[in-house]
Amino acid sequence: xxYKANKHHKYALAALHLIAKTISxxxxxxxxxxxxxxxxxxxxxxxxxxxxxxxxxxxxxxxxELLANLGVNLTVPAAERCSKVLKAVEDLLASVxxxxxxxxxxxxxxxxxxxxxxxxxxxxxxxxGDVFSNRADDNREYRCFKHIKGSLWGDLNYGQLNSWxxxxxxxxxKRGF
Numbered sequence: 076x077x078y079k080a081n082k083h084h085k086y087a088l089a090a091l092h093l094i095a096k097t098i099s100x101x102x103x104x105x106x107x108x109x110x111x112x113x114x115x116x117x118x119x120x121x122x123x124x125x126x127x128x129x130x131x132x133x134x135x136x137x138x139x140e141l142l143a144n145l146g147v148n149l150t151v152p153a154a155e156r157c158s159k160v161l162k163a164v165e166d167l168l169a170s171v172x173x174x175x176x177x178x179x180x181x182x183x184x185x186x187x188x189x190x191x192x193x194x195x196x197x198x199x200x201x202x203x204g205d206v207f208s209n210r211a212d213d214n215r216e217y218r219c220f221k222h223i224k225g226s227l228w229g230d231l232n233y234g235q236l237n238s239w240x241x242x243x244x245x246x247x248x249k250r251g252f
Contacts, residue, residue, distance in 0.1 A: 093109075137164065138157060
């Protein structure tokens with residue numbers, strides 16, 4: 076509904092298609108795979124999943140390093156060999172790092188802030204920016220952020236949304252989705 080309300084028609088259609096697949100078009104097993112096969116956990120442990128797209132970027136980066144190290148010996152057969160041994164090379168590098176106790180950065184940027192810095196920022200926002208003013212007469216809006224709507228789907232016409240969904244259901248049934 077949020078995509079539709081904000082006129083992101085392609086995202087709205089993709090979201091509708093995903094919902095239709097998970098609820099009715101796919102078998103329960105296929106629907107579960109579609110929902111849950113979006114991330115990978117390389118390091119183990121709870122909450123350490125990364126998206127499959129990011130995982131692919133990591134592999135592409137490693138492959139580019141391998142190909143760059145070939146230098147003038149870079150040929151199509153050599154590139155194919157590098158791509159086939161990519162996982163083995165990654166495992167080898169991880170093993171060497173583990174044995175040498177090399178600590179890799181997590182990829183998370185952590186910045187420690189002092190309590191005094193935090194209080195100074197809040198005071199600046201409160202006093203000079205008047206960000207936290209919220210009176211009944213201004214319809215629960217922040218004066219500093221007037222471009223933000225009160226509701227994410229306030230402009231949504233539910234009748235049109237229903238017609239749009241039904242039209243796509245008819246189109247999908249014709250195509251055999």
